[in-house]
Amino acid sequence: xxxxLNPAVFAMGLLRVISGTIEIFAGLLMWRxxxxxxxxxxxxxxxxxxxxxxxxxxxxxxxxxxxxLSLAKFVWIGAGLACIFIGIKMK
Numbered sequence: 001x002x003x004x005l006n007p008a009v010f011a012m013g014l015l016r017v018i019s020g021t022i023e024i025f026a027g028l029l030m031w032r033x034x035x036x037x038x039x040x041x042x043x044x045x046x047x048x049x050x051x052x053x054x055x056x057x058x059x060x061x062x063x064x065x066x067x068x069l070s071l072a073k074f075v076w077i078g079a080g081l082a083c084i085f086i087g088i089k090m091k
């Protein structure tokens with residue numbers, strides 16, 4: 001393990017590497033399946049992974065900074081995340 005890294009930073013980076021690996025394998029799977037319907041199904045499955053990784057890495061980062069953030073800053077960060085998800089879901 002990388003002992004010189006902050007554990008929260010290590011966990012956040014590891015999650016992003018895992019997420020990227022999932023994305024690469026999904027692209028390869030789409031090529032392998034070679035069917036639009038199946039590729040759309042794989043792509044739809046990925047739509048669940050992205051937001052989950054975003055929330056998880058943000059949560060880890062906030063927990064790692066909890067002792068340095070005021071309640072007002074937590075509220076602003078939560079509002080920002082809500083705006084991101086509302087913006088993604090709007091047409």
